[in-house]
Amino acid sequence: xxxxxxxxxxxxxxxxxxSGLDVFLEVAEAGVLYNASxxxxxxxxxxxxxxxxxGISYSVAGNAANNAVGSxxxxxxxxxxxxxxxxxxxxxxxxQFEKEKVSSKFAHIHKGSxxxxxxxxxxxxERTQLSFRRERDYKMPLLEPSRWAYLTxxxxxxxKLYKDLYGYITRCRTKxxxxxxxxxxxxxxxxxxxxxxxxxxxxxxKEEARQLFSFExxxxxxxxxxxxxxxxxxxxxxxxxxxxxxxxxxxxxxxxKKYWHVGVLPVTVLxxxxxxxxxxxxTLAALFHGEPFQEALVWGALNGASVVQSVGPQAGLLSLTxxxxxxxxxxxxxxxxx
Amino acid sequence: MAxxxxxxxxxxxxxxxxxxxxxxxxxNVLCSINQEQCWLCLNYADKIPVSSLQHSLGGNAANLxxxxxxxxxxxxxxxxxxxxxxxxxxxxxxxxxxxxLAYVKTLRKKSSNYSVVINFKSQRTILxxxxxxxxxxxxxxxxxxxxxxxxxxxxxxxxxxxxxxxHKNGTKLCFAPGTYQRRSGFKNLEPVIxxxxxxxxxxxxxxxxxxxxGGNLAKQTGQxxxxxxxxxxxxxxxxxxxxxxxxxxxxGAYCYDGExxxxxxxxxxxxxxPTGAGDSFSTGLIAxxxxxxxxxxxxxxxxxxxxxxxxxxxxxxxxxxxxxxxEFHRKYSGYxxxxx
Numbered sequence: 001x002x003x004x005x006x007x008x009x010x011x012x013x014x015x016x017x018x019s020g021l022d023v024f025l026e027v028a029e030a031g032v033l034y035n036a037s038x039x040x041x042x043x044x045x046x047x048x049x050x051x052x053x054x055g056i057s058y059s060v061a062g063n064a065a066n067n068a069v070g071s072x073x074x075x076x077x078x079x080x081x082x083x084x085x086x087x088x089x090x091x092x093x094x095x096q097f098e099k100e101k102v103s104s105k106f107a108h109i110h111k112g113s114x115x116x117x118x119x120x121x122x123x124x125x126e127r128t129q130l131s132f133r134r135e136r137d138y139k140m141p142l143l144e145p146s147r148w149a150y151l152t153x154x155x156x157x158x159x160k161l162y163k164d165l166y167g168y169i170t171r172c173r174t175k176x177x178x179x180x181x182x183x184x185x186x187x188x189x190x191x192x193x194x195x196x197x198x199x200x201x202x203x204x205x206k207e208e209a210r211q212l213f214s215f216e217x218x219x220x221x222x223x224x225x226x227x228x229x230x231x232x233x234x235x236x237x238x239x240x241x242x243x244x245x246x247x248x249x250x251x252x253x254x255x256x257k258k259y260w261h262v263g264v265l266p267v268t269v270l271x272x273x274x275x276x277x278x279x280x281x282x283t284l285a286a287l288f289h290g291e292p293f294q295e296a297l298v299w300g301a302l303n304g305a306s307v308v309q310s311v312g313p314q315a316g317l318l319s320l321t322x323x324x325x326x327x328x329x330x331x332x333x334x335x336x337x338x
Numbered sequence: 339m340a341x342x343x344x345x346x347x348x349x350x351x352x353x354x355x356x357x358x359x360x361x362x363x364x365x366n367v368l369c370s371i372n373q374e375q376c377w378l379c380l381n382y383a384d385k386i387p388v389s390s391l392q393h394s395l396g397g398n399a400a401n402l403x404x405x406x407x408x409x410x411x412x413x414x415x416x417x418x419x420x421x422x423x424x425x426x427x428x429x430x431x432x433x434x435x436x437x438x439l440a441y442v443k444t445l446r447k448k449s450s451n452y453s454v455v456i457n458f459k460s461q462r463t464i465l466x467x468x469x470x471x472x473x474x475x476x477x478x479x480x481x482x483x484x485x486x487x488x489x490x491x492x493x494x495x496x497x498x499x500x501x502x503x504x505h506k507n508g509t510k511l512c513f514a515p516g517t518y519q520r521r522s523g524f525k526n527l528e529p530v531i532x533x534x535x536x537x538x539x540x541x542x543x544x545x546x547x548x549x550x551x552g553g554n555l556a557k558q559t560g561q562x563x564x565x566x567x568x569x570x571x572x573x574x575x576x577x578x579x580x581x582x583x584x585x586x587x588x589x590g591a592y593c594y595d596g597e598x599x600x601x602x603x604x605x606x607x608x609x610x611x612p613t614g615a616g617d618s619f620s621t622g623l624i625a626x627x628x629x630x631x632x633x634x635x636x637x638x639x640x641x642x643x644x645x646x647x648x649x650x651x652x653x654x655x656x657x658x659x660x661x662x663x664x665e666f667h668r669k670y671s672g673y674x675x676x677x678x
Contacts, residue, residue, distance in 0.1 A: 021423065023358075025454065025465055032382050033368070044377035045456075045463055047367055053467035056449045058423040088393075088427050117391055119360065119454050121465070128380055130360055130456070132388035182385075 009172075011146035012076035012288060014106070016165070017064030017154050017181070018133070019082040020116025021089045022273065024311050026055035027123050043121070043128045059273075059312030060096040062116060063152035063181060066274050068102045070281035070303065070317040071150070076288055081106035081143065083136040083154075085115035106141050110134075116155075122271060122311075140164035145172040148284060151195070152277075153181020162195045169198050177284045178239070179203040179276070185212050189237075197238030201287070203280040206246045209234060224338055227252040228259050241293060243283065243300070245276055251300060253335070255293050262297040262335040265305035274313020278303040282323065297335040302326050345479030347411035347628045349441065351496070352399025352487040352516065354417040355451035356424045361390040362458045378456065378463045394652045395431040397451070398487040398516060398617050405621030405643065405657040407436045411628055414438035416478065418471050420448035441476050475499035480507045483624055486530065487617075488516020494526050501533055510535035513579075514620055520547055532578030538620050541570070541586045548574060564678050567592040568599055581633065583623065585616055591640070592678075595633050601678045602637040605645045605670055614653025619644040621657065634675040641673065642666040 029051055033042045045051050060069070068080035080102055084090035086109050093115065097104045119130040133155045140161055143149075149169060169176050178199045184192065185208055196202065204212065209230045221229075227244055231254035234242040245251045250263040282303035286296035302323055307316035318326065364386055369376040380386050395404070399415055406413035415437055419425035421444050428450060432439055454465040468490060475496040478484075486500070504511055513534040515527065520543055527547065531537060539547070548570075567584060571594035574582045585591040588609075593600040622643030626636025643658050646666065650656035658666065 023423070023452070023454075025467065027465065031377070033377075033379065041382035042366065042368075042379040043382040044368065044379045045465070047369075047376035047378045047463055048461055050453075050464040050466045053452075053465050056422075056424075056452055056467045088430060092423060092426070114391055117358075117388075119358070119388075119465075126383040128382055129385045130362065130380075130388050130454075131385050132360065132391040 008145055009147045010077075010144040011079050013068070013071040013078040013148045013150060013284070014143055014146040015064040015068040015071065015078065015080045015082075015150045015152070016138070017062065017082065017150075017152035018116055019060065019062035019065035019080065019084070019093050020118060020133075021092060022059050022061040022118045022120050022312060024055075024057045024059070024120045024122055024271065025053045027051060027121055028054055030121075030123050032124070043123060057311050059314050060093050061118065061273070061313050063179065063277050064150070065093065065097075066277035066313045066317070067150045067152060067281045068097065069100045069314050070278060071285055072100050072102045073317050073319045074282060074285035074289075074323065075320045076148070076285055079103040079106055079146075081108075081138075081141055083108050083110065083138060085109070085113040085134065086111050087114050089115035089117055106143060108141065110136065120273065125269070125271075127271075127273065140168065143168055146174050148175050148177060148200075148288060150177040150179070150280070150284065152179045153183070155183060157184045157187055157191070159191060162192065166195055166198055175200040175287075177201045177203065177280060179280050180208070180212070189213065193237065199239040201241045201243060201280075201284060202234060202239040203243050203245070203276070203283075204234070205276060206230070206244055209244050223249065224252075224261070228254070228338070231259060243280070243297070245279060251279060251297060252338070253293070253297055259338045260294060260297055260335045261338045262301045263333075265301060265330060265333060267305045267309055269308045271311040272308050274307045274316075275304045277313060278307040278317060282318065294335045298327070298333055299323060301333065302330065343480070344482050345412070346414050346438065346481040348402070348406050348413050348483040348485055348624055349478055349481045350399035350403040350406075350413070350415045350417075350485045350487065351500070352397060352415075352417065352485075352489050353451055354395065354397040354400035354415065354419065354428050355453060356427050357394050357396045357453045357455050359390075359392040359394065359455045359457060360388045362386060362456060363389050365458045367458070378458060392652075393427060394654065395428055396453075396653060398514065399485065400428070400432075401614055401617035401653045401657075402485050402487065402621050402624075403432070403437045404435045404654050405618055406625060408657050408659040409621065409625040409643075409663065410660050411625055412438070414441055414479075414481075416441040416443075416476055418443045418445060418473065420444070420450040420469060421446050422449050424450040424452045441478060443476070475503070478503060481509050482628060483510050483512055483535075485512045485514070485620065485624065487514045488519065490518050493519065494522065497526070497530055501529060504533060512536040512538065512620065512624060514538045514616070515543070515547065524548075528577070531574075534579040536581045536583065536623075537574055537579035538583040538585070538616075538623075540616060541567075541584055544570060544574065544584050563589065564592075564601070568594075568678075571599065583619075585619060587615075591619060591637065593633065593637060598633075599678050600634055600637055600675050602641050602675045605641060605673060607645055607649055609648045611651045612648050614647045614656075615644045617653060618647040618657055637675045638673060639663065641675075642670065
């Protein structure tokens with residue numbers, strides 16, 4: 001851990017982005033129809049009926065909240081800048097932050113509006129999500145200096161925020177972990193070019209990376225080769241390090257010198273929400289605690305494996321003690337150069 | 339309002355639930371060719387945007403407890419919740435409405451009842467979670483009225499304790515059976531019905547409960563509504579309740595107290611959403627009785643309350659408070675409950 005002496009930093013991590021509440025419903029009485037001509041699957045519920053729900057659970061969610069809670073558990077002094085409504089969902093999020101020792105001093109409450117709320121219908125281990133999101137204008141608050149910041153999904157992404165954040169991380173020499181959400185990726189590469197040059201670690205999944213860099217290989221190549229090409233292309237835009245996750249195939253990374261691959265741990269998957277956030281969170285925490293990048297990727301894999309073994313994105317987030325224990329148990333798990 | 343002799347004006351017994359109303363724009367309805375079965379279909383394993391969201395407290399007992407509190411009654415509820423997000427939201431609503439929480443039981447590591455109501459093109463498809471419960475009749479303070487209503491499987495276990503409580507305290511029982519209770523068989527219900535002060539239900543439900551007891555409850559050809567209702571009310575009254583009320587949707591409500599037959603017509607207003615019409619009717623009626631009004635005057639309050647509720651979305655939005663009740667009284671001063 002960096003020395004506490006003359007520490008100009010008030011925070012180790014500030015997470016920036018959406019938070020909300022997820023309710024998970026286990027449903028058995030449903031069906032999936034496949035439309036072959038459109039290559040599309042439809043999740044079908046008996047219309048105008050009451051469909052029984054067999055199990056229910058709740059979790060505070062949202063990529064920024066997941067990162068904040070996960071970072072705090074991994075002994076980083078964490079705050080979260082998120083935009084909330086003024087309802088019970090918001091109260092619940094703030095209470096959860098308190099419990100997890102995440103400061104909500106930068107959280108912003110919008111009077112008279114609802115917070116994000118998602119109904120996750122789990123059927124055959126796949127999730128269909130009904131997602132309520134308010135469009136909010138994130139306006140960079142006056143943030144105190146932090147060693148790390150984590151920028152992630154927001155419903156709507158104002159260009160001004162990139163600019164202000166750029167100024168902040170330059171001024172405070174803050175390291176930035178960047179995991180863009182669907183909306184940011186949809187807005188395209190052009191809008192994030194500047195912030196990418198100041199990004200320490202960029203996290204994407206394979207589909208996002210392909211979409212963001214409009215990437216198509218010119219010839220048939222195997223997965224590893226495609227991922228290497230993707231990693232290089234992303235790295236070329238400025239981030240120091242790039243991590244691309246590929247579901248069950250694990251994660252691939254490039255640090256400007258070496259390409260790495262880390263596999264997933266052999267665990268039983270119960271519910272997948274939050275695996276990506278868990279990975280990114282532990283990777284950054286490892287770097288914060290002074291671990292080399294190669295080891296940081298293993299921390300990511302451990303945290304991801306833990307989260308998919310319970311329902312919801314936060315229940316399985318590891319503490320520093322438990323990640324060390326798990327590391328001992330899986331001491332042979334390594335990130336390998338490819 | 340409760341005087342020294344009573345701790346509460348009314349205690350509601352029954353399930354409380356939270357309903358989350360979601361509006362979707364992006365869905366399909368597919369049907370079998372004969373239209374016998376239709377499905378609401380969503381993109382599988384995808385994220386579907388919700389255009390509006392609203393949480394609301396529900397369950398017949400909750401509606402009554404909240405409505406009674408708004409009308410200034412000292413009101414409590416016996417209900418069982420889980421120690422989860424939904425349970426917390428339900429408790430918060432009760433607090434805000436001034437419903438006493440002394441008999442709200444929060445069970446550890448259990449879930450609360452919860453429904454997601456998916457609204458697509460104004461049609462509703464519901465995902466409902468119902469936790470199986472072991473009900474235990476709690477040690478209740480002394481109440482003027484107990485309102486027994488919709489509970490799930492296992493609720494029979496509270497009946498015998500409830501009857502003892504009624505005798506001991508001279509409490510009047512109002513019984514508005516819910517779906518499960520209606521289906522649990524007349525034998526289970528009979529002791530409760532015969533010890534009720536007030537029995538209230540809608541026409542279809544009343545017929546389904548009492549038709550099992552022999553005797554033709556179908557309307558005879560040529561028989562008009564009112565004479566049919568008289569028959570029905572009289573028959574139910576013979577099982578023991580002092581006052582019987584049967585509601586008949588847009589046709590109004592009918593009542594028999596052993597002496598007179600009363601008819602409470604509806605007040606013609608635009609129906610926005612009918613959920614909660616019955617509960618609010620009971621609430622107005624009980625509030626009237628607690629205030630010492632006669633049956634016919636109490637039925638007027640009942641009609642006002644349900645008129646207000648059906649003019650709003652949800653079962654609780656339109657529940658009247660005392661001030662609004664007075665406004666209704668002025669606005670509809672010509673409204674009368676008739677003898678028939």
